[in-house]
Amino acid sequence: MADEDDRRKPAERRTPSPKDETAMPRRARDSGRVRAAIRSELEEVAEDAADNAPKKVRASAPNVISLENISLAFDEPILENVSFAAKEGETVVVVGESGTGKSTILKLILRLLVPEQGRVAIDGEDITHLTFDDALKVRQKMGMVFQGAALFDSMTVYENVAYPLREHTTLTEEQIIARVQEKLEFVDLEPDKVMDQLPSELSGGMKKRVGIARGLANNPEIMLYDEPTSGLDPLTTATITYLIIKLQRELKVTSVVVSHDIRSAFRMASKIALLSNKRVGFFGTPEEMTGSDDPYIREFLGGF
Amino acid sequence: MRATLSLSHDIDHVILDGVNDAAKRGVYSLQEFFVLAGKALGFIFVKPFYAADMFQQMDVIGVGSLGIVLLTGFFTGMVLALQASVTLSTLGMTELVGKLVAGSMVRELGPVLAGLMVAGRVGSGIAAQLGSMRVTEQIDALNTLGTDPIKKLVTPRVLASLIMLPLLTVINDFVGIVGGNVIATFYLDQPAATYWRTVWEQMLSGGFTARYIPNDFVQGLTKPFVFGGIISLVACYHGLKTSGGTEGVGLATTRTVVTASILILVTDYFLTQILLALF
Numbered sequence: 001m002a003d004e005d006d007r008r009k010p011a012e013r014r015t016p017s018p019k020d021e022t023a024m025p026r027r028a029r030d031s032g033r034v035r036a037a038i039r040s041e042l043e044e045v046a047e048d049a050a051d052n053a054p055k056k057v058r059a060s061a062p063n064v065i066s067l068e069n070i071s072l073a074f075d076e077p078i079l080e081n082v083s084f085a086a087k088e089g090e091t092v093v094v095v096g097e098s099g100t101g102k103s104t105i106l107k108l109i110l111r112l113l114v115p116e117q118g119r120v121a122i123d124g125e126d127i128t129h130l131t132f133d134d135a136l137k138v139r140q141k142m143g144m145v146f147q148g149a150a151l152f153d154s155m156t157v158y159e160n161v162a163y164p165l166r167e168h169t170t171l172t173e174e175q176i177i178a179r180v181q182e183k184l185e186f187v188d189l190e191p192d193k194v195m196d197q198l199p200s201e202l203s204g205g206m207k208k209r210v211g212i213a214r215g216l217a218n219n220p221e222i223m224l225y226d227e228p229t230s231g232l233d234p235l236t237t238a239t240i241t242y243l244i245i246k247l248q249r250e251l252k253v254t255s256v257v258v259s260h261d262i263r264s265a266f267r268m269a270s271k272i273a274l275l276s277n278k279r280v281g282f283f284g285t286p287e288e289m290t291g292s293d294d295p296y297i298r299e300f301l302g303g304f
Numbered sequence: 305m306r307a308t309l310s311l312s313h314d315i316d317h318v319i320l321d322g323v324n325d326a327a328k329r330g331v332y333s334l335q336e337f338f339v340l341a342g343k344a345l346g347f348i349f350v351k352p353f354y355a356a357d358m359f360q361q362m363d364v365i366g367v368g369s370l371g372i373v374l375l376t377g378f379f380t381g382m383v384l385a386l387q388a389s390v391t392l393s394t395l396g397m398t399e400l401v402g403k404l405v406a407g408s409m410v411r412e413l414g415p416v417l418a419g420l421m422v423a424g425r426v427g428s429g430i431a432a433q434l435g436s437m438r439v440t441e442q443i444d445a446l447n448t449l450g451t452d453p454i455k456k457l458v459t460p461r462v463l464a465s466l467i468m469l470p471l472l473t474v475i476n477d478f479v480g481i482v483g484g485n486v487i488a489t490f491y492l493d494q495p496a497a498t499y500w501r502t503v504w505e506q507m508l509s510g511g512f513t514a515r516y517i518p519n520d521f522v523q524g525l526t527k528p529f530v531f532g533g534i535i536s537l538v539a540c541y542h543g544l545k546t547s548g549g550t551e552g553v554g555l556a557t558t559r560t561v562v563t564a565s566i567l568i569l570v571t572d573y574f575l576t577q578i579l580l581a582l583f
Contacts, residue, residue, distance in 0.1 A: 110448055136450045144448040150441035164449045
């Protein structure tokens, strides 16, 4: 019994609280200005997070995204009997160790991959058996932010964000410019400065933001994020996390975030799905997760 | 004894399985390639049509390759005339050098050399670009944004190659014949008029299609059209299939140049046989 309590302690210390946000790497403390900037940013995020997350969604809200008993294998099994659902306005964060098929889940939702068993439904419509053209249409409901932003490097920032509008809407050029400016401002970029730049001229964090702006351009009802905070410094990580929360709060989009960054996950998640050993080992709210006695969950949380 | 038998049986099994797997992979790749080719060509007639992308590719493939095609053509024409003059002078028939250069350039060397040069320059470029787009998830991004990557990326490149390679070949042929003229004039002391008359005789000697089109032209323009398709489709196929990061991009580029070059040379033989039988 005593052992069990000991094991729980480090994990509990990891649960997000505003105090915890100041625990920065030592090197960051060396510079007073950087430290102050990071601290104020993190505090802001923490306050925002406290206001909003975990977002409570009506239990009766319809499932916007649902995965039912999905199995998938390439050369060897990747997912086995995976099920979870995201209700309207919810943010589901899929966490798990590297190589557990987290990104595959996003590809299934986008129908870039088709499961061998089970079904994926968007707004109640089964998308597993759609033709290629119909799948393209369903994808227009979704905005996707890729791990490396995946901006088209032959196009400027403006052309990147305008791309989905040019492809799928009949907006005039003025309307497109207005929409692109609006989305760039939403992600806290200055449109006049960045619009004519090429992706190669942007920093990692800026690329991610442009990626989010492009995902948002067509006002999707679903946003998908693949490792939105990987490879970013703590300050940028905090701002991207803040952006995802802001998006959830202001635009009420349903989101699925794939991440191994448990700290950000707790801040933005309505529900967390933990992938382990090709299955969903846990699916529930962040509170339920921290309160769980499951040894694997405790170990997983303890690792962060 | 029985143990030895079963061991050799196992080895047979392993070899057979290996051959079987390799054959399956080969057939599967071939199928994938033809599916890509079918889609890319089919999309020419389906809206939306990415005209801007096509013109950009025409610029990259056609105008961009002009320099190397001019150089290759000119020097090939010159060396052809030089070599031919050695043989022809022993027969005392050096006035036929124009005929020989024109015949070789228009029917064979023009299309093949332009094809090989474009395969090296443009094929590798396409494979590297699409390969990088694949590994940086830009292809997935296109799909996600509701665009068919084949329609957006492959069709414009294939169309641009189909249009530009015959044009490049015509330029290659012409520059080659001019190169021959330089040798004929300065090395063989042949008047330009004589040279060009024999060139023209060669063009007309092969007969005509539809009364007015010399058969040499039909042969000389069918080939680059086919080669253009081969280069762009092979490059797009390997580019889109890239996996394994930057190393994969390098591999895709190499495979494209090797496969396209070999295909050009092999197809050239069979195409020549077919065209000679037809015209």
